Amino acid sequence: MEELKDKVAIITGAASGIGRASALRFAEEGARLMLGDLDGDGGEALAAELRSRGSQAQFRRCDVSRPTDCEALVEEALAHYGRLDAAFNNAGISDGPVPPGTADYPLELWDRMIAVNLSSVFYCMRCQLPAMLGNGGGAIVNTASIAGQIGFAGVPGYVASKHGVVGLTRTVAVEYAGRGIRCNAIAPGLIETPMTRPVFEVPQFRDMAAATVPAARLGRAEEVANLVVWLCSDRASYANGAVFPVDGGFLAK
Numbered sequence: 001m002e003e004l005k006d007k008v009a010i011i012t013g014a015a016s017g018i019g020r021a022s023a024l025r026f027a028e029e030g031a032r033l034m035l036g037d038l039d040g041d042g043g044e045a046l047a048a049e050l051r052s053r054g055s056q057a058q059f060r061r062c063d064v065s066r067p068t069d070c071e072a073l074v075e076e077a078l079a080h081y082g083r084l085d086a087a088f089n090n091a092g093i094s095d096g097p098v099p100p101g102t103a104d105y106p107l108e109l110w111d112r113m114i115a116v117n118l119s120s121v122f123y124c125m126r127c128q129l130p131a132m133l134g135n136g137g138g139a140i141v142n143t144a145s146i147a148g149q150i151g152f153a154g155v156p157g158y159v160a161s162k163h164g165v166v167g168l169t170r171t172v173a174v175e176y177a178g179r180g181i182r183c184n185a186i187a188p189g190l191i192e193t194p195m196t197r198p199v200f201e202v203p204q205f206r207d208m209a210a211a212t213v214p215a216a217r218l219g220r221a222e223e224v225a226n227l228v229v230w231l232c233s234d235r236a237s238y239a240n241g242a243v244f245p246v247d248g249g250f251l252a253k
């Protein structure tokens with residue numbers, strides 16, 4: 001069964017990792033896609049790959065830390081498909097391998113982290129919400145993290161940005177529940193993607209990381225994508241304002 005047949009979905013950070021895996025799953029479910037990413041070549045290549053398989057997919061290069069780029073992504077989705085049913089606000093950056101503690105955390109890094117990981121979600125949703133209301137509702141999924149639920153030493157910008165995503169998600173869920181829009185967040189744990197590759201490709205770090213997870217392994221981007229597709233489908237019709245871990249049990253410890 002194609003759960004998202006003909007639904008129009010925006011995915012940010014679509015060229016890589018969790019966003020890419022989700023774009024592939026949305027396409028399998030029959031969705032029509034508007035993909036956004038900083039990586040123009042990767043995004044164009046993905047859209048072309050999806051079209052070659054018979055899916056409808058457009059790509060637009062965007063920097064989600066710029067409000068005008070977020071607006072343009074929604075406008076292009078509406079211009080091309082005439083409606084918006086789902087949005088996966090997923091683009092994000094991490095702190096890098098060994099960031100300093102809070103007192104030494106660089107101001108520029110803080111500003112960048114908040115702009116790309118948190119303000120972007122606000123910029124995207126403030127355009128997506130009116131577009132979804134225009135066709136009677138929709139579903140939004142924002143990418144938070146296990147770092148949006150608990151603290152991690154050394155990464156104050158990342159942790160604060162992801163906690164912020166959770167707060168924004170809950171606010172929108174409460175505001176729009178009566179108007180046909182659901183808004184949820186996901187909290188991925190330790191997932192193997194290009195973002196985490198520099199750390200996890202070192203066998204010693206990989207083993208240490210896996211040992212912190214009850215499932216005793218890292219997660220795959222496809223395992224996150226399955227949750228996102230479900231949350232955007234009508235099967236999740238009563239799921240709203242929640243944060244869904246997809247972390248092999250990390251937060252349950």
Ligand code: NAP
Pocket residue numbers: 012013014015016017018019036037038039062063064065090091092093094116143144145146187188189190191192193194195196
């Ligand atoms: P990824 O493989 O690095 O993919 C992220 C994509 O977002 C990249 O294509 C990147 O482009 C793009 N991007 C970065 N900054 C952008 C911007 N300003 N505007 C538009 N696109 C931008 O990372 P991932 O692991 O899939 O992460 C996706 C999301 O999951 C992030 O929000 C991340 O914080 C979250 N997350 C990941 C994990 C994990 O373990 N992997 C765990 C918890 C949460 P460039 O490559 O050109 O920078």
